[in-house]
Amino acid sequence: MQYTLSSDGKLNLTLRITEKRGDGYHNLVSLFLRLPAMESLTISTYKDNNVREIATTGHIVIDGKNIVEKTIECLESKGWSLPGLHVALAKQIPPGTGLGAGSGNAASFLRWARLFEGSEVTSDILEKIGSDVSFLYSRSFLSLVVGKGEKSACRGPLPPMQIVVAIPGWGVSTSLAYAGVDAFYGVDKGGSFPCNEWTGLAEVEKIYQSLLRGENVGFLPNDFYPWLAEQHPEYEAFFNECESSNALGYGLSGSGSSVFALFPANGKPVKLSQFEKMEWIQQILFWSDDR
Ligand SMILES: C[C@@](CO)(OP(=O)(O)O)[C@H](O)COP(=O)(O)OP(=O)(O)OC[C@H]1O[C@@H](n2ccc(N)nc2=O)[C@H](O)[C@@H]1O
Ligand SMILES: Nc1ncnc2c1ncn2[C@@H]1O[C@H](COP(=O)(O)OP(=O)(O)O)[C@@H](O)[C@H]1O
Structure with missing residues (x-):
């Protein structure tokens, strides 16, 4: 069978x-x-x-x-x-x-x-x-x-969105990324990550509530990003493009390497051709949630 x-x-x-x-x-x-x-x-x-x-x-x-x-x-x-x-x-x-x-x-x-x-x-x-x-x-x-x-x-659903995911030509190993951020934030030498559980929970709740109201939240926090951005300054152009296209929010997924942007489903259609000039992007995934 x-x-x-x-x-x-x-x-x-x-x-x-x-x-x-x-x-x-x-x-x-x-x-x-x-x-x-x-x-x-x-x-x-x-x-x-x-x-x-x-x-x-x-x-x-x-x-x-x-x-x-x-x-x-x-x-x-x-x-x-x-x-x-x-x-x-x-x-x-x-x-x-x-x-x-x-x-x-x-x-x-x-x-x-x-x-x-x-x-x-x-x-x-x-x-x-x-x-x-x-x-x-x-x-x-x-x-x-x-x-x-x-x-x-x-958590309850967010308002309908268009989701664009850009996959670059490079990949990131999850275990190397965790080792990389440990060194970046110096956590084995007395340093700490930017948030603890309480401040992290308060921050995510605020972002979730803003997205629920359909408000722009801009760059979404990801603690792997400052470490990865040092190796890949190319990401900045993608985020600038998202900001000028009025994306609700944008950021890096997980330990990388993909970046994403969220647009309101009932807003202007996303112009995917704007990403064509970024030759480091190998693949674009797109979801349109038109409930
Ligand atoms: C960073 C995240 C964010 O969602 O996703 P990806 O970017 O990999 O998709 C996850 O934490 C990845 O989870 P996953 O990909 O399932 O990792 P696992 O196979 O469990 O672990 C791979 C290695 O990553 C490290 N690891 C993973 C998860 C975690 N919370 N802490 C860790 O330190 C460990 O070194 C582990 O040996
Ligand atoms: N079926 C599979 N698809 C993708 N990756 C796999 C698979 N089986 C094992 N792996 C290993 O898992 C890691 C990536 O897992 P994945 O969940 O796809 O994470 P990521 O979100 O980091 O891309 C890689 O080290 C890869 O070699």
């Missing part, structure tokens, strides 16, 4: 790193927005459970263990008995873009596995696979996420 499912991604509309934890992970305060159906998965089941293949279609190659393979191994270590499987991932988004495409592939596979087996996916499984998997596995469209990514509270 063959099953075809869509696989979502995410934007971090805001992202504050509030502290480095004893286990090396970082606590965050981040407003996550779902990017629906960015990629898709085709799962074929076989009676012979020796069949186990994860393949990607298209030009994107995943180095190292595929997160879907990690997900299958995690489920099996928890006693799930899955059938023979061939999983074809129609990848559209390169890794290292801060859009959580890989985490979305894992979440999508878990949704299928839950229904196939009729078993619940527990929070320890989600956390073991990756910090962003919990949000992507949830049903939420918009969530305030804290902890290392595992604690999320659903």
Whole structure:
């Protein structure tokens, strides 16, 4: 039997790193927005459970263990008995873009596995696979996420928006980015990140309320940005263009490398050709939420 499912991604509309934890992970305060159906998965089941293949279609190659393979191994270590499987991932988004495409592939596979087996996916499984998997596995469209990514509270929807995501030619490794910001803010030498959990929560609430009212919020805070901007001054031109096109808000997603801009759905149509002159942009994703 063959099953075809869509696989979502995410934007971090805001992202504050509030502290480095004893286990090396970082606590965050981040407003996550779902990017629906960015990629898709085709799962074929076989009676012979020796069949186990994860393949990607298209030009994107995943180095190292595929997160879907990690997900299958995690489920099996928890006693799930899955059938023979061939999983074809129609990848559209390169890794290292801060859009959580890989985490979305894992979440999508878990949704299928839950229904196939009729078993619940527990929070320890989600956390073991990756910090962003919990949000992507949830049903939420918009969530305030804290902890290392595992604690999320659903927030009511924002007014309809047009969302533009620009993917540059470079990628950013998440673990190198966390090491980079630790050094940038000097957190291993007594320094600290710009916000603690309380100031981060107050800030995100203010931004959320402004977006709810349809007000322009300009550049959205992301603690990875000052570190990444030193290596990629190209981002500034994108943000200047967003500001002059009257975007509601714009910023960097996750640890990079993608940048995004939000425009009101009922405003002037976004002129995508304005981004053509930025040759460092390799791919533009666009969603128009016309509810
Ligand atoms: C930065 C964020 C923001 O949403 O997203 P991306 O930019 O990667 O999409 C996340 O925190 C990325 O989460 P995710 O991509 O799932 O990372 P994981 O696989 O759990 O962890 C990869 C590595 O990142 C570091 N890590 C991850 C999450 C976290 N809260 N603190 C960390 O320090 C750890 O060094 C870990 O070994
Ligand atoms: N199916 C997959 N799709 C994308 N990345 C994957 C996948 N499997 C494993 N990875 C690894 O996960 C990391 C990127 O994960 P992803 O959730 O897409 O994050 P990002 O938001 O940083 O692009 C990369 O190190 C990549 O090699």
